[in-house]
Amino acid sequence: MSPNVVTRACGIAAAALGFLALASWAAPGHPLLDGLGRGWLSMPPSTAFLSILFGIAVLFAARTPLDRTARFAGVAAGSGGALIALLLFFFSSQDQAPTDQIASVVALCFVLTGLSLVAVLASSDKRTWPAMAAFWLAVLVVLAGGIFLLADLFDAPLPNGWALGWPAPAAISTVLAALGTSLATLSGKAVWASGPRIDATSLRASRAFMLVFVLMATAIVTAGGIYFHRHIIRYRAEVERQLLAVVELKANELANWRAERLGDAKALYRNFYFARLVRRALDNPRDAEAWTHLHHWLQQVREAHGYDKISILDSKGVALVSVSSSLAAPTGHESAHQIPSSGQLILQDFHRHEAGGPLGLSLLAPIIDQTDGKRPLGFLTLEIDPRKYLYPLIKRWPTPSATAETLLVRRDGNDVLYLNDLRFRKDSALSLRLPLTRTDMPEARAALGQQGVVDGINYRGVPVIAALRPVPDTPWVLVAQVDTAEVIEPLAKSLWMQAILVGTVLLAAGTILALKWRHQLMRHYSERLRTLEELQKSEFRYRELFEANPHPMWVFDAETLHFLAVNDAAAAHYGYSRDEFSKLTVADVRPAEDLLWLLDAVADRRELKTFTSVRHRKKDGTLIDVEITAHALDFGGRRAEVVLVHDVTERKRAEERLRVLSRAVEQSPAATVITDTQGRFEYVNPKFLEVSGYTWEELAGKTPAVIKSGLTPLEVYQDLWGAIVSGKEWRGRLQNRRKDGELYWEYEIISPLKNEQGVITHYIAVKEDITERIRLEQAQARLIGILDATPDFVSMADAQRRVTYLNPAARKLLGLGRDDDISHVTVPNSHPEKVAKLLLDVGIPTAIRDGIWKGESLFLDVTGREVPMSQTIVAHKDANGEVEYISTVCRDMTEHKRTEATLQHELARHKETTGELLNARLRLAERDRRESIGRLAAGVAHEVKNPLAIIRLGVDYLARQPACASDQAEVLEDVRQASDRADRIISGLLNLSREKALERRPARIEEIVDNAIKLLNHEIVLREIVVARYYGSTPPLFVDPDLLQQVFINLLLNAIQAIGQAGGIDVVARSIYVNERDVQPDEIRMFAIGERLVLVEIKDNGPGIAPEHKQKLFDPFFTTKPTGEGTGLGLAVSRNIVMMHGGFISLSNRPEGGASALVGLRVTGERVANEEADTGSR
Template identity: 25%
Template sequence: MPKKIQRKLKKAHYELQKSEEKFRLAFLTSPDAININRLEDGIYLDINEGFTNLMGYTREETVGRSSIELQIWNNTEDRAILRKELEEKGFVENLEAKFRAKNGEIKIGLMSARILNLNDENIILSITRDVTEREMAKKALERLLTAIEHSAETIVITDINGNIEYVNPVFEKLTGYSREEAMGQNPKILKSGQHDRIFYRDMWQTILSGKTWQGRIINRKKDGTLFTEEATISPVFENNGAISNFVAVKRDITEELRMAEQYQQSQKMESIGTLAGGIAHDFNNILFPIMGHTEMLMDDIPQENPLRESLDQIFSASIRARDLVKQILTFSRQESSEAKLIKIQHIAKEALKLIRSSIPATIEIKHNINSDCRAVKADPTQIHQIIMNLTTNAFHAMEETGGEMTVTLSEVQLHGFKSDTPHLQNDFKSNSPDLLHDFKTDTPEILHGFNINAPALPPGQYVCLTVSDTGEGIPEEIITKIFDPFFTTKKEGKGTGMGLSVVHGIVKNAGGDIQVVSKPGKGTVFSIYLPIAENFSDTKIENSKKTLRYGTEKILLLDDEESIIKMEKPILEKMGYQVTSHTSVFEALDDFRSDSKKFDLIITDMAMPKLSGKQLAIEMLKIRPDIPILICTGFSDNISEDDALSIGIKAFLMKPFSMNELSEKIRDILDRSDILDS
C-alpha cells in the first residue's frame, strides 16, 4: 500500500480515536444525564454519571434493563411522545418530561434525543438536563404572582429611580389608573399635595439607605378623589447587595378612618347629649317659672295695657328658648319628632331674629318671606333647626370676606320628576334673584355644571325655602358629599359635619327634597321643598290660642324646686283646682299614704333627689292602683312616654309647658278617668 495512503489512514484513525476520546470524556464528565439505549427494545447500553446523579441508579443497576422495567417514566404519555417523534423525525428536541428516581422523587428533565447507527445497530442517544429546581422556582414564582395578583392590598414595584414596573389589579381598581397607564410612570401620578417635601425626602432617604419605610400616605385617584393608605415600602436587593427595586405594599384605610372618626364623633355626641340633658333640666326649671308667671300676668293684664306688649315679648322669647332646648336634645339624642301643621313663615321670622343678633355687620341679611304661604306638616323645632343650620353655614362661608345672605319663602308648583323642568330655574331665579341672576348671566353653565335637577318630588304645590349666600362657594368635586354624615370642609371648631346631614334627613322625612347650586367665588343656594298640607284649617295649626279648661278636683303637686311650686300652684288654683303642694318627695308620699282617697290627681316632677318621680309613682300605685299620675320632666331621656304608660302613669309632659298645655293634659286625664269609672 502506498505510504501516502497509509499516512492518510493513520491520520484518519488518529482523528477517530481523538473524536471518540472527546465523546468519551464528554459522556463521562457531562453534568447532564446521558444514556444510550437500543432502539429495538429500549435496553440501556450505557449511562454516564450524570444519569446516576439524576435518577439514583448505578451503571450496574441500569445497563441491560429498560426504562419500562425500571419504571422511570412518571407519565407513559411522555414516553409515547418520545417514541412517536423519533419514528417520524429521527430526533426529539427539548421534550419536558417527569421521571421517577430510584428513591421515588419526581424529577423534571428537558430531554433531547437522536437515532444513531453504531456498529450496524440503531441506538438512541439521549441527553437530559435536570430542570427540577428551575421548574419549581417557576411554579413558586407563578404562585407568588397569582398571590400578588389576587392580594387584597395594593402592590407596586418600581425600579431604583421610582419608575413603576408592576402594579396589581387592586391598584387599578383603587386608583382608576390601568396597568398600561401606570407602567413607566412615577408614583407622583398619585401625589395629592397633602404632604410637604420633607415627608417625601425622609421616605426616600429611608428606602435608599436599605431600610423599610412604613407610614400613612394621602394619595389622589385619577378622578381627583383623595384616599389614605397604610404603606410599607421595602428595597429589593441583588446578590451583590445592591438595591435593584422597591416594592410597596399598601392598604386603603380611608373607610376605616371614616368609621373611626364617625365613632369618635358619636362618642362626642353621646357626651354632648348627656351634658345637654343636665343643662336642659336645669335650664327648663329656670324657664318654667318665667313662662308660668308671664302667662298669669298676661291673663290678668288687658290687651290694651302698654305692659302687655312687653309680656308678649317675654313669653315669645320663653317659647323660643324652650324650643331651642328641645332642638339641642333632638340633635344630641335623636329624639322622635312630632309632626304638626305649621306655617313656616312664623318660624323663619323668629329664626332670622336669632341669627341677625349673632352675625357681624359685614354680612347683610335680606329676606323675602311670603306671609300667605300655606301650612306644611313638619316638626316646628326641626324646621327651626333647618333654618339655623343653613343660615349658620351661609355665615361661615362669608365670615372672612363679608357678603349678603338672602332667605326667601314662597309657594311653587312642581310639575314632575324631569330634570329639564322649566319652572325649576324660574323658581331659583325668583327665590334668590341676585345670586342666580349672576349665575344665569355670567356663567350660564353653572346649572348644568353642578347637575342641578328638578326636585325628586311628585307634581303638586310646595313651600320653597331658600337660603343663599355670596360666599366662597362649594367646589364641584365635593358637592356630592356635602350631605354625608361628618363630612365637613370647615376648620376645626367650626362644625362637626353633621349639620347638612341632619337637614337632609329632616327634609326627606317630611316628604320633601333639598337642592343645591353653587359656584366657587360666587356663592351657594340651598332650596328646600316641602309639600303643602291639604285640607288644613288655621284652627289646627300649632300655637293657635286656646281657652283654659277648668276643674274642681283635688291635686297633689310635687316638685323639688320651690320656684316652680310657687308658680304652678297658683296657676292650678286659678283653674279652679284644690292644690296640696310639697317640695319633699317623702313628705308627699307620707301625705298620700295617710289618705290616698283625698286626691284625684298626682302631678310630680321626674328628676328629684333620693327618689325619682318614676319611683314615687310606683310606690303610690302600690297604695292606690287607680290614682291618675302626671309626670313632668325637663329631660325626656329620664323616662319615655311608653315607659311611663307601662307602669301605670297616665300622662307625660315635657317642661316647660304653657298653661293651656297643662290645663288640656289635666282635663284629658281626669275626664278619661271619669269615663272609665262610670
C-alpha cells in the first residue's frame, strides 16, 4: 500500500470519527448513530473539532503534487489547531477547562500533531530536518494513542495526569493513532524521498525484517498487556477482599453492639426486683426511699453501660423519673405508645427529638409486673448518644488511607439517608439524603438491597470502589469505600515502568530497522531515477484525470480482462487495494450470471458497449447496480478498455421503494383518498371503491360530498376544513352513505401535502370503516346501563387482576363515588383475610382453569362490616385460551344468612333435646339392668356365699391334715380354686349392681392410659407385644382416674390375650367437637352439637371379633376364654364405669384385621359451636 493511501485513509478516518462525534452531540437519539455505537463514538466537542481540522489538513498535505494552496491550507490548519490545543492544555492543567472537559494529555497530543503537520509542510528536498522532526513528533502521538488503546483494551489504569477524562477513550485513542500514523507516513516519505530508492531485492528483505519486527513488537506488547491485566485482576481482588473484610468486621461489630444494648434492656425487662421496686414507687408516690432506690438503680445502669439518659415512663408516655449526663428535665417519649401493642423491646432508629437537636437512638421496654397477670407497670427508655461510641466505631479504618471511609445509610422512602457524619462532609447525619434513582452511587445500590463490591460515584461525585453489607436485624447498610484514584495509584506506577521497558525495546528495534531502511535506500541507480522522472512527466495528465476522479475508474486488458490500473475511488468503493486489483479480472467484480457474456465478448474480440447498466460485486460480496461508460485505448501496446463507473444502487432502491409504497397504498386495508386543494378526487385506492360502492369513473372530478349522509353536524366539517387549510392534521368520525344508500361510520385522518416551498398542493385522507365498532360501543352502553341498574355487586378486572370496572351497587358497598378512583381496590382490601386467601388461592385459579367458580364469601363494606355474599367468578378467554379479563357477580346474602342461622339454631336445640332424651333413656335402661343384676346377685350371694365359706374352711382343714396324700391335695387345690372363682363371680355381680360414687378430680387421659400400660408391662414384654401410643392435643378431664384405669386395663388385657404372642397394639387419644358428621353413631348421639369429647381407641392385630359374639360382648358372664380363665364380667364392669362418667364404649372389627375398642368421654362444661376441628373419623 502506498504512503499516500495510508496517509489519506488515516486522515479520512480521523475526520470521520470527529464528524460522527459532532453528529452524536447534534442529534442525540438518532437510530443510525445508535447502531454505530454512540458510546464508542463519544468524545468532547473540542476534541471532535480538532480531529476534523487535522484530518482535513492531512488530506491537503497528502496531495500529489503539493501545490501552494494546499501547503498554505495545511500550515494554517496545523498552526491554528496547535494554538487552540495549547490554550486548552493550559486551561485543563489549571482546572479551568471548558465544559467539554478535554484532558490535558489529549490537548498536548494535538499540540504535537499540529507541530508535526507544520514541520512536514515546511520541509523540502534540500531541507529534510523539519520532516525528521515531524516524524518523531508523529511517533510520539502514535505511541500515546497506542498506550491509551492498550490501557482501554486491558482495562489498565493510566499514570496520574494521563487520564483521558472521558467515558469513551477508544474513539479519542483511535483518532490520535490515526493522525500520528498519517503524519509519520507523510513525514517518512519526505525524509526518505530525497535519498536513494530501494531495489526489489532489498525491498523484499526490508519487508521481511519489518514483518519480523511487527510480529515481535506485537508479541511484546501483547505479553506485557496480558501480564499487566492479570496483575490488575489480582490487585483488584485483594482490594475487594480488604474492603469486604472491613465492612464485614464493622457490620459484625454493629450487630454485637446492638445485641449488647438489647441485652442491657432485657436485664431490666422482666426483672422481678426492679418491677417490684417500680410498683412500690408507683403505688406510693410519697415513698421517698423507693424513689431514691429507683433513681440510684437507674444511675448505676447509666454509668455502667454509658447511656446518655435513662427514664421511666407511665402508661401514657409521661416521664416519671430520669437520670442523664445533663440536667435536662424528665420528658416523655413519643414511641412509648408502640410498646403495649407489641409487649416487646423496641430499638428506635437514629432520630432527633427536635429540629436541630442532637442525634440519638432509643431502647424502649415495658416493665412487667409478674405478680399481676404480667401487667405493664410502665416503660423504660434508654437513650444512646451515637457520637460517643457508635460513630467512632464506624469511622475507624484498619490501615492508613487518604480517602477511605465507612458510611452508615438506610432507605427512607425514595431516598437514601446518611446516618453518620461523613469524612468529607460535616454534620451530614440525618441531614444528607440523595435519591435512590442515583443507581451509580454505591449508597443507593446498598439501600436497594445490593451486596458485595461495586464501582460507582460517591456523594462527592468521585469514582470509588465500595463494599456493601447490611447490618443484621436492622434497616442499616454499611458502605466501606475508597477512591478509585487511590487504589490505582500503585498500578499506574507499575504501568509506567512497564511502558518504559516495552518502549525501550521497541525503540531499539525501530532504530535498527530505520538504519537498515536508510542503508537500503542509498543503494539505487541513477538510471531508474531518470526513468521514473520521465514516466512521471508522461503520466501526469493521466494521473490528474484518472486518480483525482471521484468516481471509480479502471483500465483492463481487452484480451485477458485483467485490471491494468485503478484509481483510488475504485479501490475505496470496491474494497480492494491496488495490489489486489492487479491480481483480479473484470469477471471477479461481475456476478456469476454475467460470466458467459464476458467470455463470449473476449472470444469474439468485441468491444464492450459504450454505455450500459450492469451489476457489480464488491469485495465483501455486496452486489451494486452501476452504469458504466467504456472506451477502447492502447495501454502500453495492449488493447485495453478504460471504464468509468457510476453507482446507481441507491437510485434504484429509491425507485423500488416508490413502487412498494404505491403497491402498499393500492393493497392497503384502509381506504385512501387524495384530492386537490378544492377537494376534487385525484386518486382513490381499491379499498375506498369497495367501501363506498362507487367506481372511479363515477368519482372522477367530484368531491367527497357524493358520500355525505347529511347526518354529520355542519360544525364538524367546519372544524375539518379549518384544520387542514391551516396546515394541520384533522382526526375524527364521519357518518357517510354508500352508493346503495346504506349508512356507515368512518374514522378519518386528513393531512395536507406540501411542496418544497411549503405550499399546500393536495390533501390525503386515510379512512377506517368503524361501523361495527360503533355498534359494539352502543351494545356496550346498553350492557353498562343494565349493570348500573342491577342491585347485585358487579366488577371486572384485567388478566393481571387489576380492577377496571365497578357498577354503582359495588361502589356503594365499598363507599366509592361514581367518579372515584378504583385502582386501589383489590381482593385483600375488600375481603377478610381468610376469604381473600380463599379467593386468591382457590376461587380465581379455579375460574381460570374451569372457566367459572361459584361459592360464598364475605365482603367488607365501607364501615368494615362483613357482608355475606353468593359469589360467581368467570374468566373470559380469547380464542387462544388466554385470559382477557375476569368478571365477578355477587348477591347480598345477609337476609338469607340470618334466616338460615335462625333455622340452624332451632335445629341445634331440637337435636340437643333429642340427645338428652336418648342419654336419659340409656341411663334408665342401664339402671334397670343393674338393679336386676343386683337382685340376682343379692340372692345368689345369700344362698351361695355361706356354703362357699364352709367349703373353703373344710378344704383348708383337710389340706392341713398330715395324713393327706398328694393326690388328695391336688383334688383339694382344685376345689379351693373353684370356690375362689365362684367367690370372684359373686363379688363381680355385686360390684356390677352397685353404683359407686365417683371420686372425680382433674386428670390427663394420657397419664391414665400410661399407668394402665405400666401395670401390664410384664405381660406385654413376656408376650413380645409392641404398644405404640399416638396422643393428640387433649384437654384435662374431671373424672375418677382409678376407675378409668381399671377400664383401660381390661381393654388392654383383652387385646393382649387376643393377640397371644408377638403382635402390636396402637393406642390413639384425641379430642373432637361433635358436629353434623359425628351424629350418625348411636354413641355420639348422646352428645349435643358442638360438645367436646376425648376419644381413646385401642387397636390390636389379633383375630378380631366373631360375628356371632358382637351382640353379647357386654353381657355379664359372657366370655370367649376357656373355662376357668375368665368371669365374663370385665367388659360389663368397664361399660358401667364409662357410663357412670357420661361416656360411651364400643367394640368393632378393623377393616385391615384385628379389633378396635373405642372409649368416649365428655369434657365437662365445655361446648364449642361452629368451630373447625378434626372430627376423628372412625
